[in-house]
Amino acid sequence: MTLTPALQRTVDDFQAMEEGDRLQLLLEFADELPELPQRYADHPDLLERVAECQSPVFLFVEVDERVHVHATAPAESPTTRGFASILAQGLEGASADEALAVPTDMPRLLGLDRVVSPLRLRGMAGMLGRIQRQVRERAAAR
Amino acid sequence: MTESEPRFAEYAAPDRLVSTAWVAAHLDDPDVVIVESDEDVLLYEVGHIPGAVKVDWHTELNDPVQRDYISAEAFADLLRRKGIGRDSTVVFYGDKANWWATYALWVFALYGHDRTRIMDGGRDAWIAEGRELTREPARRPAVDVPVVERDDRTLRAFRDDVLAHLGRPLVDVRSPEEYSGERTTAPAYPEEGALRAGHIPTAASVPWGRAVNEDGTFRSRAELEAIYLDGAGLRGADDVIAYCRIGERSSHTWFVLTHLLGLPGVRNYDGSWTEWGSLVGVPIAVGAEPGEVPAR
Numbered sequence: 001m002t003l004t005p006a007l008q009r010t011v012d013d014f015q016a017m018e019e020g021d022r023l024q025l026l027l028e029f030a031d032e033l034p035e036l037p038q039r040y041a042d043h044p045d046l047l048e049r050v051a052e053c054q055s056p057v058f059l060f061v062e063v064d065e066r067v068h069v070h071a072t073a074p075a076e077s078p079t080t081r082g083f084a085s086i087l088a089q090g091l092e093g094a095s096a097d098e099a100l101a102v103p104t105d106m107p108r109l110l111g112l113d114r115v116v117s118p119l120r121l122r123g124m125a126g127m128l129g130r131i132q133r134q135v136r137e138r139a140a141a142r
Numbered sequence: 143m144t145e146s147e148p149r150f151a152e153y154a155a156p157d158r159l160v161s162t163a164w165v166a167a168h169l170d171d172p173d174v175v176i177v178e179s180d181e182d183v184l185l186y187e188v189g190h191i192p193g194a195v196k197v198d199w200h201t202e203l204n205d206p207v208q209r210d211y212i213s214a215e216a217f218a219d220l221l222r223r224k225g226i227g228r229d230s231t232v233v234f235y236g237d238k239a240n241w242w243a244t245y246a247l248w249v250f251a252l253y254g255h256d257r258t259r260i261m262d263g264g265r266d267a268w269i270a271e272g273r274e275l276t277r278e279p280a281r282r283p284a285v286d287v288p289v290v291e292r293d294d295r296t297l298r299a300f301r302d303d304v305l306a307h308l309g310r311p312l313v314d315v316r317s318p319e320e321y322s323g324e325r326t327t328a329p330a331y332p333e334e335g336a337l338r339a340g341h342i343p344t345a346a347s348v349p350w351g352r353a354v355n356e357d358g359t360f361r362s363r364a365e366l367e368a369i370y371l372d373g374a375g376l377r378g379a380d381d382v383i384a385y386c387r388i389g390e391r392s393s394h395t396w397f398v399l400t401h402l403l404g405l406p407g408v409r410n411y412d413g414s415w416t417e418w419g420s421l422v423g424v425p426i427a428v429g430a431e432p433g434e435v436p437a438r
Contacts (some may be wrong), residue, residue, distance in 0.1 A: 027187045055182065076237060076266075078184035116183050117200035 007090035030082035061134035083124035096139035154404025179246035189275035225282025235261035239358035315350040323428035336419025385411035
């Protein structure tokens with residue numbers, strides 16, 4: 001069970017901050033969630049809805065030699081966008097094995113329990129679980 | 143007192159609602175505090191009404207170590223830090239048709255904070271009208287606030303109150319699927335589950351969202367009367383308990399029944415289904431019918 005280097009950097013960044021500033025960092029991630037590639041924007045049917053999240057978030061994982069996570073969530077759901085952005089950036093370019101080695105309770109490592117609430121963090125754990133399931137399926141299909 | 147819009151005059155307590163225009167005209171009013179309460183904890187940071195302070199239900203109104211609201215001392219301290227005086231007029235607004243704004247208003251009511259309002263239409267209405275937003279956090283000067291004991295008897299119901307209440311009006315405001323027992327969790331909220339699925343016997347099913355229009359504003363009084371007084375059989379009721387999953391959707395219904403329709407004695411059971419559906423030894427009903435009062 002290990003984090004990818006990018007996720008480890010993100011965890012370190014959150015942990016290095018005062019608790020109250022972590023929300024601001026999450027907002028920066030929300031602002032940075034990449035736009036969907038056109039091929040998914042044109043085909044919303046390819047995206048999987050994450051039921052664990054309190055707002056509609058859809059994601060799709062591509063596995064070639066590396067893992068690429070694409071996600072979209074509405075502007076009025078910045079917390080969900082922030083979570084998706086952390087995972088998409090943190091897993092981008094990882095191997096399938098590296099992506100699957102990320103512990104499922106990784107969201108707890110961000111130190112957001114008190115500023116976001118554990119209930120909301122479960123949505124992020126659900127997102128990670130679905131990403132890893134898609135990685136397993138697509139890696140097996142290669 | 144807030145001078146209400148003519149369109150609010152039909153409600154039982156017209157001064158419980160203010161319009162976006164009223165809020166815009168009172169942004170600099172020292173006696174008025176605008177409070178944003180959202181489901182999404184980051185929305186306020188994305189942009190909010192200038193001068194509005196944020197109160198997050200999850201992280202600021204709940205006791206960190208027991209399932210309850212914060213203590214009287216902690217609540218007074220919260221108000222002091224937010225710059226909300228006991229005599230301030232507090233206008234709540236938020237996302238999702240004021241769902242969480244009404245929850246915050248209800249918690250304030252438990253502490254006897256009664257000069258509270260809801261901005262009709264909530265955050266979405268403000269944004270749809272192209273009104274000003276800012277990312278600048280509001281800084282209000284701290285104020286002296288007395289410690290006021292919480293009243294848990296008038297507006298709030300506990301599990302034993304609900305047991306004793308069976309046979310009198312009960313409203314379940316969750317989705318039809320949660321009510322019938324097809325699912326234990328709200329659509330899209332599987333983390334807030336319970337061990338059993340269904341509803342409290344005899345409860346009428348009125349999903350909370352029926353109280354609002356497409357744009358998040360409250361329905362007219364005539365429409366609300368048709369839904370609650372006729373549809374759910376609450377005409378003349380003076381003792382109603384509403385519940386949902388953790389008490390947030392039922393706060394919205396509590397607000398509608400109490401302030402818009404003027405029913406006396408409406409209580410919110412905040413333990414709601416997450417508690418009732420996991421309690422040992424209490425009856426539940428499944429299916430689309432309310433069910434019978436269990437023999438005692």
